[in-house]
Every structure is written in C-alpha cells, then in structure tokens.
Amino acid sequence: MNNASTPNAYLPIREVAKRTGVNPVTLRAWERRYGLIIPHRTPKGHRLYSDEQVNQIKRVLFWLDRGVSISHVKPLIEQADMPMENPEENNQDWTLLCSQMHTAIKTLNENRFVQAWNKAMSLYPVDTVNARLIYPLWQQLRQEWQGSGVNSSVEARFFNHCLKGYLYSRLHHNGRDQNFETVVLASLSDEPEDEISLLLEGAVASSLEYRVMLLYPTLNVTELPLILDRIPAGALLLHSHRRLASKTIEQELPRLRALYPDLPIGFSGDAVLIHQNALDAVGIHTQPESPQQLMRQLLGIGQPLTEAS
Known part of the structure; x- marks a missing residue:
C-alpha cells in the first residue's frame, strides 16, 4: 500500500465522499x-486521496451513469484513448440484480429482495442504483400489472411494502447524526407513487450525509415557511x-423563492x-x-455526469 509522505496534499475519505457523492462504504x-x-x-x-484520484472517481461515475457495470470500469478509466464502450455489453450486474429483485417480487420473498438491493x-452510488435498477424494475412491474387483476394488486402492495420499509429504515438510520444538515x-400531490419517488430522492441525500425530512401526503406551498423558519434546511425538493394550480x-x-433567496430549491415529478x-x-x-442528478445539483456535490474529465 502507498504511504502518504505529505498528508496535507491529500484528502480524507469523507471529504472525497462530499466532493464526489460516492459514500465511503462504496469507495x-x-x-x-x-x-x-x-x-x-x-x-x-487512514485512507487519503489525491486530486487525480478524485478525478478518477468522477470518471468512474461517468461510466456508471452510462450503464457500465462496476466490474468493467477499471480499464476504461486507465486508458484515456480507449474507444467508447457499448453499455449494453457490460451491464450484467444490472441485468442480474433486476432479475433477482423481479423474482423476489413475484414470489413475495422480502429477504431476497433486500439482499439484491x-x-x-x-457497489454503486444510490442515485445510480435508482436510475439503473429501481426505476426500471418499477416501470417493468407496472407494465406487467396492467389489467392483471388480484394477483397484480398483491404484488404491487408487496413491492410498495418492500420499498417503503427499506427506504424509511435507511433514512432513519442515517439521520440520527444531529450534525447533519437537513434536506x-x-x-404537492398525494399519489402513492409520490411517496416512493420522494423516498428514493431522500435516499440519495441520506447517503451524502444529510438528514431528510419527508413531508407526505399533500402539503400546500404556503405551509412551507412554517417549517423552513424553524429548520435550517440545506435544500428543498x-x-x-x-x-399545478395557476395560483401556485x-x-x-x-x-x-423570494422568502428564501439563498436556499437551493428543486422540483421533480411529471x-x-x-x-x-x-x-x-x-x-x-x-x-x-436526468432527474436522478437533481439531488446532486441541489446539494452542489460532485459534477454533472456528462463528460469524462
């Protein structure tokens, strides 16, 4: 292993996590x-990272964002002149994990579902997992459930149970640190899918060491100052x-926006x-x-994953 002879030239793992959006466990x-x-x-x-290694992490994210499996990334970041890979040829991880979770839903096997998740x-940042695994699986299941009767209703309820149980547990566990800033x-609507969508966004913020306050079901915009005046929020989604109503x-x-000019505010959903x-x-x-990148943008973490720098 390398030893750092000049520690001040390197960054500790938590600082690297803040800069890149990749949590220490994944690194x-x-x-x-x-x-x-x-x-x-x-x-x-203790692990210390150079500026070049931080840039390498960003290049890893570039390829993950294009669907390349983590097991195929190393040669891509080591050879700058390597031709663009076809993500479909290197997405075995996502195909296998999606198949495992799909089977778990069909057999109502919560343990298998959680193990795959x-x-x-x-291995992957939370927003990558959302974009490459959870949202595609959700869309696939919803298509299968259309007009399928009682069986689809049971599977849908089980899927919602698994998602919400897992996500609320993560938010609670990661939000116990009182020093974390709050998102x-x-x-603003009360569809069941709204809660899951917000939970998935919350999981991204939680993995980046933010506490998450989730307000569901429907909240009026006029009620938000009652909350924001009491909680020093780092961002609002x-x-x-x-x-939306024309008045809204x-x-x-x-x-x-005028009341909180410095607060990062984002909007997601259809x-x-x-x-x-x-x-x-x-x-x-x-x-x-690229809705999966919205939380990173709000929190000012990492860089937009549009080019490999």
Whole structure:
C-alpha cells in the first residue's frame, strides 16, 4: 500500500465522499473488490486521496451513469484513448440484480429482495442504483400489472411494502447524526407513487450525509415557511406528478423563492414536464432529462455526469 509522505496534499475519505457523492462504504468496496482507486495510507491506516484520484472517481461515475457495470470500469478509466464502450455489453450486474429483485417480487420473498438491493447499494452510488435498477424494475412491474387483476394488486402492495420499509429504515438510520444538515422533501400531490419517488430522492441525500425530512401526503406551498423558519434546511425538493394550480405557479412559488433567496430549491415529478419554463423563470432547479442528478445539483456535490474529465 502507498504511504502518504505529505498528508496535507491529500484528502480524507469523507471529504472525497462530499466532493464526489460516492459514500465511503462504496469507495472501500471498489478498492477491495475491483482494485479501483487505491488510496494512500497514513501510518495509522487512514485512507487519503489525491486530486487525480478524485478525478478518477468522477470518471468512474461517468461510466456508471452510462450503464457500465462496476466490474468493467477499471480499464476504461486507465486508458484515456480507449474507444467508447457499448453499455449494453457490460451491464450484467444490472441485468442480474433486476432479475433477482423481479423474482423476489413475484414470489413475495422480502429477504431476497433486500439482499439484491443491499448488494447494489454496496457497489454503486444510490442515485445510480435508482436510475439503473429501481426505476426500471418499477416501470417493468407496472407494465406487467396492467389489467392483471388480484394477483397484480398483491404484488404491487408487496413491492410498495418492500420499498417503503427499506427506504424509511435507511433514512432513519442515517439521520440520527444531529450534525447533519437537513434536506426537506415535500409532496404537492398525494399519489402513492409520490411517496416512493420522494423516498428514493431522500435516499440519495441520506447517503451524502444529510438528514431528510419527508413531508407526505399533500402539503400546500404556503405551509412551507412554517417549517423552513424553524429548520435550517440545506435544500428543498418539491414533487408532484400533477398539473399545478395557476395560483401556485404565479404567486406561491415566486413568493417562496423570494422568502428564501439563498436556499437551493428543486422540483421533480411529471409536473416539471408541464411547468418547466415557469419553474426555470422563478429560479427553481429542474432536471427533466436526468432527474436522478437533481439531488446532486441541489446539494452542489460532485459534477454533472456528462463528460469524462
């Protein structure tokens, strides 16, 4: 292992996690299982990363965002002139994990479902797991359930039970540190899928060492100051799958923005596709093309995963 002779030139693992959005557990797993990003070590064994290694982590994220499995990333980041890979050829991890979770839902096997999810969470950033595993699985199941009667209803309820149980548990466990800054997630509609969507966003913030306050079901925008005036929030994410009332767009959101000019505010859900221009005009962040990156953008963590630097 490398020893760091000039510790001040390196970054500790928690600082690297803040800069890249990859939590320490995942960084250690990459190092241990795949020989990725081998850090320097202090005499006491603490991991230290150079600026170049931080850039390598960002290059790893670049490829993961394109669907490449973590087991195939190492040669891609080591050879800058290597041609672009076809993600479909290297996504065995996602195919296998999706199949395992799909089978678990069909057989109502919660332990198997959680085991597959835990494996994904140990190897990939949470937003990558959401984008490459959970959302595609959710979409596949919803298509299968259309018009399938009682059996589909049982599976849907079981899927919701597994998702919400797992996610609420993670938020509770990771939110016990009182020193963490709070991210407020608020639903402006009351569809059952709104709660799950916000929980998945909350899991991203939680993995980046933020406490999460989830406000569901429907909350009025006019009620938010009652919360934000009492809690020093680091960011606010609003969510809705429904068209917003004209009063919300024309009066309530502009007033909220004016009351908290320095607070990062984002909006997710299908309502973004309807109101994107109005939300942009007010100064509310949206990411309709890459919604899984919205939380990173709000928290100012890492870099947009659009180019391998």
